[in-house]
Amino acid sequence: MDTAHNSHIPMYGNHFQYGNPSAYLLDYSRQQYLHFDEAASRSLTGYNSSYLLKGGLEAGLSLWDKADLDVYDQQVLPTNLNFLSSVPINEIPDYLFECTYRVKTKEGDIKTVLQKSFFLHSIDEKLPTLVCGYLFDITPYKTDNSVLYRIHKSVGNGIYHQVKDDLFFPAYEDRILSKRETEVLQGFCYHYSIKQIAEKLHISPYTVKNHLKNIRRKVDCSDDAELYIYARTKGLLGR
Structure with a gap:
């Protein structure tokens, strides 16, 4: 990832408390990854980064647990878009979006991922154009199947305040x-x-x-x- 892109990725609080992340840059309008860390990609998914760079967002989503992907499509993504529609365009990069989900690795293992990302947008519309962020393996730290969803806002000097905090459940039994x-x-x-x-x-x-x-x-x-x-x-x- 080039320096210009790196300078936009927020590094707040105890950002690397879960170890080395997979940094990525996604062209949302074309559904293509422009960058995906090689070593971290192999560690997190079992695949070389070329698998994701060539296959794009479709390849990335194919690794998601289906129930978690349904939660993301039906609850997280609509919430993101509704929230973005209420934010002035020039302030959108100040917000950090966080969610968890499970993925199935190339070897068949199930890992839990914490995704931290922020959006860069076109001037004339509030739909994502570039999505930048990190993926963390939090399998040792999160044992339930809930989908954690949070939004944070930058208040300067690398400090972020939480403005939204939700928990979604892929299945009824997850509420037990x-x-x-x-x-x-x-x-x-x-x-x-x-x-x-x-x-x-x-x-x-x-x-x-x-x-x-x-x-x-x-x-x-x-x-x-x-x-x-x-x-x-x-x-x-x-x-």
Whole structure:
């Protein structure tokens, strides 16, 4: 990728916390990759970058898990386009879009990818022309099948603030609470503190908070009272 393109890619916060990413540059109007890192492409997909450079976006999407691709097409992409339509054209490159999905490698392994990207647009319309960004292998860090979706806005000096945060579920069963989530919810409803739950389950307070956040999304409860009613209704708190 040339220097001009590199200068536009945002490098914010703990951007490389998941290791070396696959950097890419996509001509969205022609559905063709203009650049895809070679070593990272082999590590992430099992394919040489030439497979993606020659096959274009169609080749890239062919690696996606079908359920995740359906979520992207039906929920993430329309949300992106609606959001972009509300943003002044000159501010569009200031927004960073983030989502997760699963891919099937050449060897048949399933990996979870975190995609961080931003858009460059033509002057007269708000449809993507160039998409730049990074793909991270987060398989060791994300074990559920939900599709995480976020939008961040640059506030200068490499700092980004989150302006949108959603979680989509490819299938109904993905909304079922895991054993660990159930344990966290029970501790929460029994009025244990975050620290006490963390110590009891031998996990970090940050992990407890993240579980509670995901639980609220899965069961669609906005406050503590609703969480308690849900747990009681589902028989999670005993008699």
